[in-house]
Every structure is written in structure tokens, then in C-alpha cells.
Amino acid sequence: MAAATIDVPRWTGPLPTRDQVAKMIDHSLLRPELTPADVAAGLAVALEHRTASVCVRPADVAAAAAALRGSDVAVGTVVGFPHGGGTTATKVFETGDLVSSGAQEIDMVIDIGRLRGGDVAFTQDEIAAVVHAAQGRPVKVIFENCYLTDQEKVAGYQAAEAAGAAFVKTSTGFAGGGATAADIALMRRTVSRAVQVKAAGGVRTLDALLALHHLGATRFGATTTASILADLERRLAGEGGNRWTP
Template sequence: MPVASIATPRWDGPLPTPEEAAKMIDHSLLRPELTPAEVAAGLETASEYRTASVCVRPADVAAAVSALTGSGVAVGTVVGFPHGGATTAAKVFETAELVGLGAQEIDMVIDIGRLRGGDVAYVQDEIAAVVRAAEGRTVKVIFENAYLDDEQKAAGYRAAEAAGAAFVKTSTGFAPGGATAADIALMRRTVSPHVHVKAAGGVRTLDALLELHRLGATRFGATATATILDDLRGRLTGAAPLTDDAPTTGY
């Protein structure tokens, strides 16, 4: 089911520089139908705009590392994606393999059903195992908030912090709902300042990015990277805003 774009009014506060905004974005290349040529084009977009990272499918990590070496764009990938239902051992193996291929950031999906069932200890232990397997690389924990109530969310966020994760993250982009203002606010007030918040799912406009950044998100999973950053450049130079024609699934 497509995740709707976040509807927000036009931002009327101070604007970041294009370079600052780009370093908030993980350019997402996770849709299952992407061809190698489409992935390569996406890597070129990330390099051109100097995003914080790309987030690619596991099978694309080696190509992304080769293409982006020296660009300043980190290579990220996903573990247990998108359902989170793999065993802990499988997630650990996947993490170790991807780190060995050069991945610098790992976005892992929790066992959603375990958290919904109240087994927070299992969730925390699994996150900690992935953090250890990542050997110091950035680990972002995806909660798929659309399936959780606020009590479950907060328990999961606290578990991620206790397990040593660097980020808590809203969603995969493949569930019925994505990032919301309420969830970003809940994430930010639940975890300590040293744990970052990543918004993913429906962040397709500059206005949405800036509003969620105001609420505490510091990183954004996005397919509409060019639309967002070109809109920012246009506003800074007085040009007309662009139309968002980005895909509507997978962030």
C-alpha cells in the first residue's frame, strides 16, 4: 500500500543551505523492482547532491561502495527488511556480511510482532546483537510505527537506546503509514539527546522535511531527494517551486 505524502503548510521559517539539507537525507534505493541501471542512476543522484548517505538493498551494497568511494556519501543498507521477521542469527549474519562488503550504516527492522506482544527484552537483545555485529557502524532501528501504539513505541525506543543504537527510525516506507509529526515528537522526547531520530515514509517535500526537522528528526529517508533539494535551491534564489513527481512507495 502506498504511503501518502506528509501534508504540511509551506515552511515560513529560516531555510538551511542546500548542503545542510542534503546532509539530512539518506537517498533511498530500496524499491524491489529497481534495475541495476536505475540503482546506478540513483547513486549518481546521491553523489551529485552530496547526501548524507544512500540506503540500498543488500545486493547493491558492493556496487554502491564502488560507485561512491571518495564522494563523501556513506553507503547504508537494510537488515531484516521490510518485515523484521528473520531470526536474530540471520540478522546478525546479514549485518556482518554487509559490513564486510563496505556498508557504513545499517537500518534494521525489529521483530514487530515481538514488540507488539510485549517481549521488549527480545527486541533489545536482538538490537544489541546487530549493534555488536556492525562493529561501530551506525545502526538505525526501524519500528514500523504504523503497527504500534504509543506505549509499544516508547518501550521500543528505550530498548534501542539501551542496546546502543545510534538512531530510532519511524518506518520502512512499505507499511500502511509512514512518518508523522506525532511520532517524531514522541521519539525525540523518549530517547536521550545522543540518540538521533530518522523519519522515513512520506517525506517527499521540503516543507515536510523542515517541519519534521523542527520536531527533532535529523535524518530523512527519501526518494524525492532531487525534488526536495531543487525546491530549496529555488526558494533561496527566488525561483518557482517544483512539482513532486517522486514514486509513492518505498520511502
């Protein structure tokens, strides 16, 4: 069940440049039915728009690394996706294997049930093991917030920071809930500025991206990259000097 599109009012504040927004997007190519041709087309979209990264399925990492070699678009992928129920050893092996295949960023799903059961030490240790296996590459920790209480979320975010994660991330996009304004604000309040916040699940419009960026998200998982950027270009053309200063 995919997360619903985030419904927010039209953004009326200053607008960032096209390049600034593109470098906040991880273009997502994770749907299970994507063919090799679909993946190739998605990689072309990421290259055309010079997104921060593409986030591909593990089986597509080697092909993505070859296609994006020499570009400034990073190859991201997922570990323990989408349910997080694999063993720590499996996640560590998967991370190492994907790094060897060319992955430059790792989005890992925690064992959600263990965190819900109160075993925060397990959560921290598992994240730390994946961070170590990533060999210095950024690890984004997916919490699937719709299954967690605020108390569980805070404990998990703090564990992720202690374990050396680069990002805390809202969701996989494959559960019943995705990114929300309340969760982005909570994530930003909970972790230090050394840890970034990634919003994923329902971020399909420019208005949603800008609203969540205003609350503290700096990276976004999105499948609608081209339409988001096209909307931004239309607004920039029509709104003159109303520009965002980062």
C-alpha cells in the same frame, strides 16, 4: 503499500542551506523493481547532491561501495527488511556480511510482533546483537510505528537506546503508514540526545522535511532528493537573507 506523502503547510521559517539539507538525506534506493541501471542512476543522484548516504538493497551494497569510494556519501543498507520477521541469528549474519561488502550504516527492522507481544527484552537483545555485528557503524532501528501503540513505541525506543542504537526510525516506507509529526515528537521526547531520529515514509517534499526537522528529526529517508533540493534552491534565491542558523 507505500506511505502517503506527508501533508503539511508551506514552511515559512528560516531556510537551511542546500548542503545542510543534503546532509540530512539518506537517498533511498530500496524499491524491489529497480534495475542495476536504476541503482546506478540513483547513486549518481546521491553523488551529485552529496547526500548523507544512499540506502540500498543488500544485493547492491558492493556496487554502491565501489561507485561511492572516495566520496563523502556513505553506503547504507537494510537488515530484516521490510517485515523484520527473520531470526536474530539471520539479522546478525546479514549485518556482518553487509559490513564486509562495504556497508557503513545499517537500518534494521525489529521483530514487530515480539514488541507488540510485550517482549521488550527480546527487542533490546536483538538490537544489541545487530549493533555488535555492525562493528561500530551506526545502526538505525526501524519500528514501523503504524503497527504500534504509543506505549509499545516508547518501550521500543528505550530498548533501542539501551542496546546502543545510533538512531530510532519511524518506518520502512513500505507499510500503510509512514512518518508523522506526532511520532517524531514522541521519539525525540523518549530518547536522549545521544540517539538521533530518522523520519522515513512519505517525506517527499521540502515542507515535510523542514516541519519534521523542527520537531527533532535529523535524518530523512527520501526518494525525491533532487526535487526537494531544487525547491530549496528556488526558495533561497527568492527569499534573500531568510537563513537558518543551526
